[in-house]
Each structure stands twice: as structure tokens, then as C-alpha cells.
Amino acid sequence: MALTISFWILAVVMIIAALGVVFLRNVFRAALSLILCFLMVAGLYITLSADFLAAVQILVYVGAISVLIILAIMMTREVQRGSPPNRLQFPAFVVTILFFEVLVLTLINTPWQISSTPPLAPTTASLATLLFGEGGFILPVEIAAVLLLSAIIGAIVLAREK
Amino acid sequence: MNVGLEHYLILSALLFSIGLYGVLAKRNAVIILMCIELMLNAVNITLVAFSRYVVPALLTGQIFAIFVIVVAAAEVAVGLAIILAIYRGLEDIDVTKINLMKW
Numbered sequence: 233m234a235l236t237i238s239f240w241i242l243a244v245v246m247i248i249a250a251l252g253v254v255f256l257r258n259v260f261r262a263a264l265s266l267i268l269c270f271l272m273v274a275g276l277y278i279t280l281s282a283d284f285l286a287a288v289q290i291l292v293y294v295g296a297i298s299v300l301i302i303l304a305i306m307m308t309r310e311v312q313r314g315s316p317p318n319r320l321q322f323p324a325f326v327v328t329i330l331f332f333e334v335l336v337l338t339l340i341n342t343p344w345q346i347s348s349t350p351p352l353a354p355t356t357a358s359l360a361t362l363l364f365g366e367g368g369f370i371l372p373v374e375i376a377a378v379l380l381l382s383a384i385i386g387a388i389v390l391a392r393e394k
Numbered sequence: 395m396n397v398g399l400e401h402y403l404i405l406s407a408l409l410f411s412i413g414l415y416g417v418l419a420k421r422n423a424v425i426i427l428m429c430i431e432l433m434l435n436a437v438n439i440t441l442v443a444f445s446r447y448v449v450p451a452l453l454t455g456q457i458f459a460i461f462v463i464v465v466a467a468a469e470v471a472v473g474l475a476i477i478l479a480i481y482r483g484l485e486d487i488d489v490t491k492i493n494l495m496k497w
Contacts, residue, residue: 253425363457
């Protein structure tokens with residue numbers, strides 16, 4: 233019961249915050265709304281009993297990515313000009329509605345095989361075993377490290393003053 | 395009414411659609427990047443929901459979500475660096491006016 237109530241509160245606040253990202257005129261307020269949306273997603277992870285992922289969500293998204301985005305807004309001085317829609321506003325709306333309809337119809341009409349097993353309670357140790365253990369995801373972890381390194385170097389090269 | 399898999403899937407579909415609308419209909423490049431983040435978050439919710447309700451003992455969906463977060467972080471860093479470079483050259487980040495490479 234508590235899970236249901238918290239799900240609905242998180243869902244409503246998340247959707248309102250996401251709409252704020254798209255429809256707020258002030259870019260800085262849109263970024264703050266995005267941070268609220270990230271926090272609500274972290275809450276949703278907790279209701280899905282993904283505790284480690286909720287912590288990662290808060291650290292990476294709320295901590296790092298939002299700071300980067302706010303820094304970019306400050307450095308490009310777009311706050312006064314706002315975020316006006318382009319000419320494709322109405323076609324984009326129609327395409328989005330159609331896409332959502334198709335997605336919901338597919339999701340509702342697919343018979344998902346829901347397992348009745350209770351979820352693992354603390355996921356951190358199991359995730360570490362999966363990521364770093366024998367026969368796990370150690371190669372993707374290494375590739376992710378290389379990807380992050382190249383992204384950092386690429387960002388420095390791109391953003392450097394000539 | 396208990397919350398099930400469908401609730402999470404429809405919620406993330408709604409979040410993805412909002413992000414899609416923002417990507418298609420906005421001029422500001424930073425806002426477009428933020429909407430891409432919304433879409434990635436929606437996909438993450440889907441992955442974690444599937445992991446919770448379909449294979450609760452395996453956690454594969456959560457592993458995928460971790461890699462999506464890694465790629466999203468890399469994408470934001472490079473994307474914002476590109477936006478800063480464009481702003482330095484053109485004094486504008488309106489994507490309808492950035493047409494240097496348009497044939």
C-alpha cells in the first residue's frame with residue numbers, strides 16, 4: 233500500500249517536472265525541473281528495489297550531469313532568450329502522440345511473463361559479482377572505462393580555447 | 395490497486411514521449427540535450443522494471459541501466475563541449491541557425 237502511494241506521488245511529480253523541462257520559458261528553471269525529474273526517477277528505482285541504482289542515479293545525474301548542464305547554460309547566456317519552439321511544433325506534437333499511442337497499445341497487449349519471485353533486497357553485492365566476477369560483464373566494464381576516458385579527452389579538446 | 399509492470403512501462407513511455415517532443419520541437423541545443431537525458435531515463439526505468447518483474451533474481455536489467463548511465467554521462471560531456479565550441483564560433487546555439495554543414 234505504501235509502495236502504491238509512493239509510486240503515484242513519484243510518477244505525478246516526475247511527469248510534471250518533465251513537462252516543465254519542455255514547456256518552461258526560462259532555461260535555468262527548465263534545468264532545475266530536470267534535476268527534480270532525476271530525483272523522482274531515483275525514487276522510482278527505490279520502489280523497484282534497485283537501491284544501488286538509485287544511489288548511482290543521484291550521484292551521476294543529480295550530482296554531475298545537472299552541474300554540467302547548468303554550467304553550459306551559464307556559459308552560453310541563453311537564459312534571457314528562453315527556449316522557444318521551432319516551426320515543427322505541431323508536427324512534432326502529432327508524431328509524439330502517435331508514438332505514445334503505439335507504445336501503450338503494444339505494452340498493454342503483450343503478455344509479459346511476470347515472475348512471482350521476490351526481488352533481491354540489497355543489490356550491491358550481487359551487482360558487483362555480476363560486473364566483476366567470473367563470466368560476468370568485465371569486458372563491457374573495461375570498454376566503458378575506455379569510453380569515459382575518450383569522452384573526457386574529447387570534451388577537453390572540443391571545449392579548449394584555441 | 396497494486397502497482398504492476400504495466401504501470402512502470404506506461405509511465406516510462408509517457409516520459410519518453412515528453413522527451414521526444416522536446417527533442418523534435420525545441421530550438422535551444424541545451425534543452426534538446428536535456429530532453430535526450432529524459433529519454434535515456436525513461437529507458438532506464440523500463441530496464442529496471444523488467445529486471446524487477448520478469449527476472450528478479452538475475453539483475454541483468456540493472457546492469458544494462460548502469461551502462462546506459464555511463465554512456466549518458468559520456469554523451470553529456472561531449473555534447474556540452476560541442477555546444478560550447480559552436481557558441482564560441484557562432485554566438486548562438488539555436489539549432490535552426492546552425493547550418494554550417496548543410497548542403
